[in-house]
Amino acid sequence: MKKLFSNPDELAAFLGFLSLRLWLALRAFMTGIEKFAGGVSGQAPVLIDGTPNTYGLTAEQTTKVYGWAHYHGVPEALYNQFEAEPLIPGFLLKAYDLAIGPLLILLGLTLLLGIATRISLFAMALLYTSLTFGLILLKQDAGIAWMGVHIALIALALFQSRHNRFELLRNW
Amino acid sequence: MKKMQSTIRRRDFLETGALVGGLVFAAPAILKAQVRNSPSDELRIGFIGCGKQHEVLFNAMQNIQGLHYTAACDIMKNRVGATASRIKSRFGYMPNRYLDAEEMLSKEKDLDAVFVATPDFWHAPHTIMALEAGCHVYCEKMMSNTLEGARSMVKAMDASGKLCQIGHQRRSNPRYRFTLNELIRKEQLCGQIININGQWNRAVGSSQDISVKPSILPDEQTLLKYGFGAGTSAKLSLDQLRQRFLNWRTYKALSGGPISDLGAHQIDVFNWFLGVQPKSVMASGGRDYFRDREHFDNVMCVFEYDTPQGGVRAFYQVLTTTSAGGGYYESFMGTEGTIEISERSAFTNLYRESGAVKDWDALVRRGLLRKTAAVSATGESDAIRAYESAPPDRYDLPGDLNKPPHQPHIENFLAAVRGQEKLTCDARHALESEAPIYWVNPAAENREIIHFTNAHLQV
Numbered sequence: 001m002k003k004l005f006s007n008p009d010e011l012a013a014f015l016g017f018l019s020l021r022l023w024l025a026l027r028a029f030m031t032g033i034e035k036f037a038g039g040v041s042g043q044a045p046v047l048i049d050g051t052p053n054t055y056g057l058t059a060e061q062t063t064k065v066y067g068w069a070h071y072h073g074v075p076e077a078l079y080n081q082f083e084a085e086p087l088i089p090g091f092l093l094k095a096y097d098l099a100i101g102p103l104l105i106l107l108g109l110t111l112l113l114g115i116a117t118r119i120s121l122f123a124m125a126l127l128y129t130s131l132t133f134g135l136i137l138l139k140q141d142a143g144i145a146w147m148g149v150h151i152a153l154i155a156l157a158l159f160q161s162r163h164n165r166f167e168l169l170r171n172w
Numbered sequence: 173m174k175k176m177q178s179t180i181r182r183r184d185f186l187e188t189g190a191l192v193g194g195l196v197f198a199a200p201a202i203l204k205a206q207v208r209n210s211p212s213d214e215l216r217i218g219f220i221g222c223g224k225q226h227e228v229l230f231n232a233m234q235n236i237q238g239l240h241y242t243a244a245c246d247i248m249k250n251r252v253g254a255t256a257s258r259i260k261s262r263f264g265y266m267p268n269r270y271l272d273a274e275e276m277l278s279k280e281k282d283l284d285a286v287f288v289a290t291p292d293f294w295h296a297p298h299t300i301m302a303l304e305a306g307c308h309v310y311c312e313k314m315m316s317n318t319l320e321g322a323r324s325m326v327k328a329m330d331a332s333g334k335l336c337q338i339g340h341q342r343r344s345n346p347r348y349r350f351t352l353n354e355l356i357r358k359e360q361l362c363g364q365i366i367n368i369n370g371q372w373n374r375a376v377g378s379s380q381d382i383s384v385k386p387s388i389l390p391d392e393q394t395l396l397k398y399g400f401g402a403g404t405s406a407k408l409s410l411d412q413l414r415q416r417f418l419n420w421r422t423y424k425a426l427s428g429g430p431i432s433d434l435g436a437h438q439i440d441v442f443n444w445f446l447g448v449q450p451k452s453v454m455a456s457g458g459r460d461y462f463r464d465r466e467h468f469d470n471v472m473c474v475f476e477y478d479t480p481q482g483g484v485r486a487f488y489q490v491l492t493t494t495s496a497g498g499g500y501y502e503s504f505m506g507t508e509g510t511i512e513i514s515e516r517s518a519f520t521n522l523y524r525e526s527g528a529v530k531d532w533d534a535l536v537r538r539g540l541l542r543k544t545a546a547v548s549a550t551g552e553s554d555a556i557r558a559y560e561s562a563p564p565d566r567y568d569l570p571g572d573l574n575k576p577p578h579q580p581h582i583e584n585f586l587a588a589v590r591g592q593e594k595l596t597c598d599a600r601h602a603l604e605s606e607a608p609i610y611w612v613n614p615a616a617e618n619r620e621i622i623h624f625t626n627a628h629l630q631v
Contacts, residue, residue: 046571048354048539056346056580057571
């Protein structure tokens with residue numbers, strides 16, 4: 001440990017940065033993954049005292065599954081509102097809707113693995129800023145504030161990026 | 173074609189004696205068909221009557237395996253054609269088509285079962301004809317437009333040794349069977365049932381006369397031959413005969429009216445759940461909106477029962493002029509709780525009295541109930557606290573039926589034909605339950621309380 005960190009403050013700074021990096025990576029990666037999530041509904045026998053009832057009573061059971069068939073980049077309710085916005089062209093909305101999920105996954109992975117950490121963080125900040133742009137148009141103040149918190153964390157990470165370790169691609 | 177059943181004379185029954193109000197229903201169906209070679213054997217099915225109710229039955233049975241739709245019959249050529257087309261498009265073959273039931277039964281010697289969905293006044297003749305031809309029969313409710321007709325069906329069933337299931341489909345519905353066996357009988361969820369409240373409220377728009385283009389309707393000779401001129405000595409025009417053919421439910425000689433069409437299902441549930449026949453009925457009815465109709469357009473009635481637990485009063489109303497007020501349901505109201513059950517989940521609710529002894533949440537944990545949103549609280553500005561009870565907690569049944577409502581009843585019939593199950597509503601048990609319903613219209617017409625005797629209710 002002495003070889004890696006000359007004093008406890010340096011260790012603390014590293015752990016602080018690592019915490020931010022992991023949180024931001026996980027936040028982006030899992031949000032991207034969840035955009036591929038959907039529900040498959042089916043009927044299952046009602047369990048009474050732990051065993052299937054003999055009457056034929058069934059209850060709806062929804063199983064969570066992942067796949068392209070369930071992909072939804074921008075949530076449907078928001079998508080419909082964006083469609084009505086004159087400042088968002090339809091073709092751009094479609095492209096954005098398709099790209100946002102894979103982009104979040106990609107940026108989450110690059111940050112997690114330490115591939116061009118600084119560029120990844122900046123790209124992530126641009127992505128969250130683009131989301132903020134849409135939310136401003138819809139006057140969703142709570143969402144804008146929530147995005148602001150993300151941007152602040154990314155900015156903090158960029159300021160502290162000199163403490164970064166364990167990177168696959170150290171440049172950029 | 174057999175001669176149609178004559179209308180029963182009310183006074184013949186009132187003259188005779190013994191009270192049967194406390195008659196406890198016999199055990200569930202005892203009839204069971206001879207076991208066929210294999211459960212996978214294909215059953216050959218015939219349809220008598222291809223109208224609207226037939227469509228309901230066909231839609232409920234088309235997912236049941238192991239059936240071959242051999243023949244279909246209706247006096248209206250267009251309907252037989254529509255049924256044949258449905259079978260062709262779904263299964264890839266055509267059934268044999270007939271315009272006369274007697275001809276169908278004489279030519280189709282290898283039918284296993286026949287589904288009768290004709291007007292009520294034809295139920296008994298067609299059922300008897302099919303039973304005597306060696307077929308098992310599934311006949312729509314009401315069994316007949318007359319008590320005498322219904323009794324003749326039971327006799328024919330007994331004499332033929334064949335099965336006769338009556339279309340009270342709630343008797344096979346898992347939700348109803350679960351409610352009766354587990355919640356009412358085993359868990360005693362209602363405590364002592366003191367009152368029953370049932371209704372079928374239907375809007376004016378859903379109660380209008382049916383009309384179709386005259387060119388596809390049967391001709392005058394056919395309508396007269398098949399009895400659509402019954403109940404009047406007047407010479408009927410072709411238009412009047414066609415009106416009777418399409419709207420037979422509104423004519424006294426052809427049907428029992430709304431209390432029979434809609435009420436029969438629900439009053440059957442009253443009697444089935446209580447396990448006894450009522451001891452009396454009082455009723456009121458009127459032709460207050462559809463003034464030209466022979467039958468009442470709205471009927472309200474009260475049955476009184478003596479049960480092993482004590483007296484029970486059951487109110488039932490059928491409205492053909494208003495749909496508001498909760499649709500259709502049967503509500504069993506007891507000292508501990510109320511079960512308001514309906515064929516539709518949306519109209520089903522269970523309420524626990526605030527002072528109930530039993531812990532219903534323990535039943536939720538076991539999977540017997542599901543808890544839903546609480547009922548709105550009392551004590552608001554318009555409430556008079558001294559007069560109000562604490563609001564009951566609200567629960568729901570733990571599951572649903574994931575099939576058309578008629579399918580389990582048809583499945584039960586077909587399984588019984590294959591010797592695998594007992595009928596849930598054979599003609600004898602159906603009549604034990606239906607018999608009191610035949611006396612609602614007379615009680616309303618004569619504005620009298622009818623105290624049932626054996627002559628009124630015997631099967």
